Amino acid sequence: MRLSRYFLPVLKENPAEAQIVSHRLMLRAGMIKQSAAGIYSWLPLGLRVLKKIEAIVHEEQQRAGHIPLLMPTMQSADLWRESGRYEDYGEEMLRITDRHGRDMLFGPTNEELITDIFRSHVNSYKDLPLTLYQIQWKFRDEIRPRFGVMRGREFYMKDGYNFDIDRDSAIHAYNRHMVSYLRTYERMGLQAIPMRADSGPIGGEDTHEFLVLADTGESEVFYDSAITDLTLGERAVDYDDRTQCADIVTEWTTPYARTDETHDAALFDGVPEDRRRTSRGIEVGQIFYFGTKYSEPMGATVVNDKGERVPVHMGSHGIGVSRLLGAIIEASHDDKGIIWPEGVTPFHCGIVNLRQGDAATDAACEDLYKALTAAGLDPLYDDRDERAGAKFATMDLIGLPWRITVGPRGLKSGVVELTDRRSGEAEELSPELAVTRLREIYAAHGI
Ligand SMILES: Nc1ncnc2c1ncn2[C@@H]1O[C@H](COP(=O)(O)OP(=O)(O)OP(=O)(O)O)[C@@H](O)[C@H]1O
Ligand SMILES: [Mg+2]
Numbered sequence: 098m099r100l101s102r103y104f105l106p107v108l109k110e111n112p113a114e115a116q117i118v119s120h121r122l123m124l125r126a127g128m129i130k131q132s133a134a135g136i137y138s139w140l141p142l143g144l145r146v147l148k149k150i151e152a153i154v155h156e157e158q159q160r161a162g163h164i165p166l167l168m169p170t171m172q173s174a175d176l177w178r179e180s181g182r183y184e185d186y187g188e189e190m191l192r193i194t195d196r197h198g199r200d201m202l203f204g205p206t207n208e209e210l211i212t213d214i215f216r217s218h219v220n221s222y223k224d225l226p227l228t229l230y231q232i233q234w235k236f237r238d239e240i241r242p243r244f245g246v247m248r249g250r251e252f253y254m255k256d257g258y259n260f261d262i263d264r265d266s267a268i269h270a271y272n273r274h275m276v277s278y279l280r281t282y283e284r285m286g287l288q289a290i291p292m293r294a295d296s297g298p299i300g301g302e303d304t305h306e307f308l309v310l311a312d313t314g315e316s317e318v319f320y321d322s323a324i325t326d327l328t329l330g331e332r333a334v335d336y337d338d339r340t341q342c343a344d345i346v347t348e349w350t351t352p353y354a355r356t357d358e359t360h361d362a363a364l365f366d367g368v369p370e371d372r373r374r375t376s377r378g379i380e381v382g383q384i385f386y387f388g389t390k391y392s393e394p395m396g397a398t399v400v401n402d403k404g405e406r407v408p409v410h411m412g413s414h415g416i417g418v419s420r421l422l423g424a425i426i427e428a429s430h431d432d433k434g435i436i437w438p439e440g441v442t443p444f445h446c447g448i449v450n451l452r453q454g455d456a457a458t459d460a461a462c463e464d465l466y467k468a469l470t471a472a473g474l475d476p477l478y479d480d481r482d483e484r485a486g487a488k489f490a491t492m493d494l495i496g497l498p499w500r501i502t503v504g505p506r507g508l509k510s511g512v513v514e515l516t517d518r519r520s521g522e523a524e525e526l527s528p529e530l531a532v533t534r535l536r537e538i539y540a541a542h543g544i
Contacts, residue, residue: 098444099466100479100491104141107491117313119426120245122435126495128422135242135250142495143422145443147253150421151232153284153440154255161277161336163228163257168210170234174200176209179395189237191250203236208391208413211258215409216397222262225399225409228270230257232418244313246419247379253419260409262401264388267410271303271386272342274414278307278382279329279349281416284543286438287425289381290324291349295358296385303386306356308378311427318378319360321352321368379424386412435496436519439542444477445469446535447492451504453482461528462503465513468532474539476501493518499538501531 106127114131115121123129128143139147155165174192177183183190191203204210211229219227232255242250259270275291282289289307296304308318310325327349335341353368355361356378365373391397392408401407417424429436437443448465452458462478469476477497479488485504492500502514502523512525515534526534 098475098477100477101481103477105491105495106140107494115245117244117247117423117427118430119247119313119423122426122430122494122496123245123422126435129246131245135239135248137246137249137251142443146422146437146441147419149441149443150285150418151253151255154232154281154416154418157277157281157284158230158255158257160280161228161273163230163273163277165231166214166229167231167233168204168207168214170204170236172202172204172207172210174202176213176395177202180209180212180391181394182209189239191236191238204233205235205237206413206415207231207233207256208258208411209395212391212395212397212411215258215260216395219260220399222399222401226259226261226266226270228257228259228273230255230414245423247423248315249419252417255414255416255418257414259412259414260392260397261411262399262407262409264410267386267388267412268303269339269342271384271412272339272346273336274384274412275305275349276329276334276336276342276345278384278414278416279345280334282307282309282381283329284440285421285425286440287381287421287428288325290318290320290354290378292318292320292354292356292378293350293359294356294383296387305350305384306380307382308356309381309424309428310376311379311424312377313427314377314379316378316380317357317360318355318376319357319365320354320374320376322372322374324349324352324354327352379420379427380417381421381424382414382416384412384414386410430496433490434494437496437498439498439539439544442498443495444497445474445539445544446476446499446501447497448476448478449485449488449492449500449502450478450480451485451488451502453480455505457508458503458505461508461513465501465503465528465532468528469535472532472536473544474535499535501528503528 108125112124129137193201235254236251239250261267289309291305294304294306389408398406398408450462466478498518500516513528514523515531516523
């Protein structure tokens with residue numbers, strides 16, 4: 098992409114309405130525009146990151162054997178009356194009446210819809226296990242939408258649902274979700290800690306939330322610092338291997354880690370004092386096992402191997418896809434702007450032309466642009482007729498992790514400059530080597 102042809106409406110001033118850094122930076126970097134309280138348009142740069150995050154979520158879900166589908170945002174109230182949640186859900190549910198006077202709602206979650214799909218088509222234990230998921234917009238009429246996309250009213254969420262013949266199989270699905278979520282967040286450059294949590298309106302017996310540590314997080318969290326040393330890394334995971342998945346879950350759930358809702362001071366006191374941490378966290382996902390809570394009232398049953406009709410064991414599993422943009426920025430920024438992790442960056446590198454209009458410099462930038470593109474990378478070329486300072490400020494603000502600076506002086510000795518946004522370290526090297534270096538860096542991230 099050439100910046101002169103792009104739509105990147107950056108703001109010079111700090112927007113007064115933004116209370117936290119991620120909201121401020123997303124507005125300043127021209128990623129989102131509020132259209133009503135808690136409802137946003139995704140401008141091109143924001144959309145690119147949203148799509149990157151979405152793609153990682155899809156890949157990791159499908160790697161775990163889960164199957165994508167897409168359900169509507171608008172739902173009929175009838176299904177929710179069946180489960181009993183139409184009354185229970187309260188004011189967060191946006192209720193709408195259509196022209197025929199029928200009660201509709203904008204889905205805040207989809208347990209009822211998916212259970213209806215399941216019961217219409219699945220009849221036998223032979224069709225299990227089954228995990229279906231979608232990435233779709235949700236609406237919750239939050240009383241206090243704030244912090245930009247972190248607590249929106251309309252937000253993008255991955256929601257997945259497992260259907261299993263018995264508790265053991267459903268617990269394996271739960272474990273599979275925990276492992277796939279750990280991998281998902283790691284690929285985004287995030288550490289998200291699974292913490293024992295409270296099940297709220299979804300209900301159920303077992304649930305973990307995934308929290309990204311950040312001062313601006315809305316939850317108070319208590320944990321054993323040993324948990325922050327754990328990484329999944331390049332481990333090969335066989336998602337059909339119940340023992341391997343269960344072992345990974347044990348590894349992550351043994352150190353104490355709880356939110357304020359389930360915090361147990363006596364248990365916490367058992368953690369060695371030098372490892373006891375109290376902090377704040379952003380919830381970026383949650384997994385639930387709730388057994389037959391929906392399948393029983395809604396009649397989602399299958400015939401088992403003894404010929405008996407039994408309700409299926411279910412769980413649901415969510416990732417806050419749009420909230421993740423805010424969480425990543427909270428975890429990765431400096432006073433100049435965002436610092437995108439390689440896994441989710443909107444463009445892989447910036448190209449800054451220091452002397453736009455100078456034939457040799459322009460040509461070198463064009464060549465670099467073509468070489469990077471041919472290498473499968475997406476550069477953002479700042480080809481505007483602007484001062485170098487302004488170009489650098491824009492690149493720093495929008496947070497591309499790598500920048501190549503091209504100027505007439507360097508070109509005389511055959512070099513450009515490759516700068517690491519995170520450390521600020523710069524290296525002079527030939528344009529060819531700069532492309533090779535970036536290719537290697539991204540290859541290490543599986544890109
Ligand atoms: N209003 C919101 N805006 C943006 N993301 C949200 C919002 N509500 C929930 N999410 C995201 O969707 C994920 C799954 O939804 P879940 O039903 O667990 O939310 P929740 O526990 O009600 O969230 P919260 O406690 O933050 O209100 C959450 O982990 C969170 O990342
Ligand atoms: Mg939750």
